[in-house]
Amino acid sequence: MSDPEDKAPTPAVSVTKESGGAGGRGPATTSAPVPPEAVKAIPVRHYGRWVSAVIVLAVLALLVSAFANAQISWSTVGDFFDHETIVVGALNTLWITVLSMLLGVVLGTVLAVMRLSKNPVMSSVAWGYIWIFRGTPVLVQLLLWYNLALIFPILDLGFYRDEMNDVMTPFLAALLGLGLNEAAYMAEISRAGIQSVDEGQTEAAHALGMTRGRTMRRIVLPQAMRVIIPPTGNEFINMLKTSSLAYAIQYGELLLSATKISSRNLAVMELLLVATIWYLLLTSVFSIGQYYLERHFQRGSTRSLPPTPWQRVKTSLGSFRTPSQVGGRTI
Template sequence: MSLDLDKGRDEVAPEELTAVPVRHWGRWIGAGLVIALLAMVVWAFANAKINWNVVGDYLTYDRIMEGALNTLWITVCAMVLGLVLGMLLAVMRLSDNPVLSSVAYGYIWFFRGTPVLVQLVLWYNLSYIFDTVNLGFYKNEMNDVMTPFLAALLGLGLNEAAYMAEIARAGIKSVDSGQTEAAQALGMNGTKTMRRIVLPQAMRVIIPPSGNEFINMLKTSSLASVIYFDELFRAGDTISSRNLAVMEMMMVVSVWYLLLTTVFSIGQYYLERHFAKGSDREQPPTPLRRLRQQLTTFRTKSRVGGETV
């Protein structure tokens, strides 16, 4: 009797389950509100008292182009200075030598604790307290030495070094200590271990915030206009004082900043992918690959649909 019951149970087919997707009405309402808000902003600017012809005419104006190049140049130079000095400060901060560690900590404390604008003005007005620069082999007036470019380079670069030092220190500490012990067991000294073992692995942690710092430096360079360095913002401000098209010139400056930050954001993306090679996580497809996959899927569906019809 029990065998017959078991046989009957086996013959009963399970019911088919129908998966019903959950509808998130709040998401659609939120998306609709955001789109409506963006449409209102675009409509407001499209009907504002802005002469868009002036914006188009001055996008490739010689003075604007020169200011954009100066912005790019001071950003690269200041970032290189901040990166090199920041790596040195990070190593000093992690040193067992109390003097080196204290000096590095004091540097980071001072430059992170004072605004960049104040530092720029201090460097530019250094001639008030030092009339001349006398290095023994070189002597000159401070006003001739401390040009707007040099003041901007020191103000931006030395300030950036304090932040890069903390970023580099976090990257170095993220590397497992066993890596250093293994390198020492193989006979490597401290310098070679840092250069060949620790830093290549630490770059995975250092690169993302460093890229953000570079983009932030690109925008922070506009503060150099207060010390008369002819960068992008100062170029637009000077032109607007002549043609009185203040909003139009600020639009031009904004377009150039957006263009530069977009280009370097793309570069940062691929640089992060390069240093992430060898990690356990699988790298997501690049935007170009995703676009190709979507186009391939669309073409395949179109062919299948055409054959079906």
């Protein structure tokens, strides 16, 4: 009797079946293939990722240790974080940011339409405005508006007359300086959004008898919003930080409020850290809002929307589970 281990494995199994019919043929033989052996996948080891992660964590640990051991009174930071002057400064920062951004969006849209106009005067004026306000620093523009009384002592509009010093307050100077500068950038963003709409949309609207103004309001601008809105959110966050330049014209925003307190108690670094934390909180809140706003306007343009931060966290946590824990069965 032969040993079963001496036999060679058969590559296929023969199956015999009877073949009937008038032809009187004999039995037919077919071969059933054996399934291939499972492939054992060995993941590639990325040692560079681990080394770079260790280096980054070491640098972060050194920075945290340096600030923890620095001569900073962290109790002072906590005491003045919700101080009335700081809170009022933060609210003033939000207020001037919202108003300046609103002015910039409205005027920027008008400038974009003027820039795309076939009227050479309109397009030239819009181009000149954008060239001037994009070509000069925001701080210089703020100082120009604030010191406008040096060259125009009296504001005379015919129906209104007053001294320029009484009219051009720090708030108005900050609003004009920030808002008019933002309008130049929003004009280019709006122009890019308008040009992203297919010209066939405009031609079809004109074929239906719609005027140029109605076509812009009803057809072009609603479709251009998908391109305009995301960078506008980014500009709002940038405006929130740029508003700190109003410190130079004595507008009571967050940085000026922190500086006034530090000039009395000499806790300069502590109050600057308070202002820094407030700016981080405000920009973080609006960054989350910008993310969901962009996600909302991406509906219809992509087949699948990008995952939300909470979905990314759940996906990352799920990747650490063992195979037997996923779905209650081994994968």
